[in-house]
Amino acid sequence: MTEIRGEDLKRRTKQFSLRVIRLCDTLPSKPAARVIANQLLRSATSVGANYRAACRARSNADFISKIGVVLEETDESGYWLDLLVESGLVTRQRLSDLLRETEELIAIFAASKITASGKRTIS
Secondary structure: OOOOOHHHHHHHHHHHHHHHHHHHHOOOOOHHHHHHHHHHHHHHHHHHHHHHHHHOOOOHHHHHHHHHHHHHHHHHHHHHHHHHHHOOOOOHHHHHHHHHHHHHHHHHHHHHHHHHHOOOOOO
8 A cells, every 4th residue: 555645635635525515516406405415515625624734733642633533524524425325315326436535535534543643443
């Protein structure tokens, strides 16, 4: 596995946000779709913003805290994407790449938190 540099991850998280923005702009005008889209937009766009903040952390403890927020927001984004599929608003096939990217980002941020905290598992 190749190492992912901070700048690469900044670009990747921004692309994640942009993909979600484009997705939300295409969702139906149903009330449920609007609510889920708003929640998804908030969590997905905060992934990159909070990752940038983590990169500017002042200490290891600050980094661990901030990367924890990034991990939570990425996981929450996955939840809203799953709801879009399970509610029938969007097909799983349409979201397959975005769902895969969400899982990969979760794995990256979880590994970063584990490495920074020197633990083998996250509590």
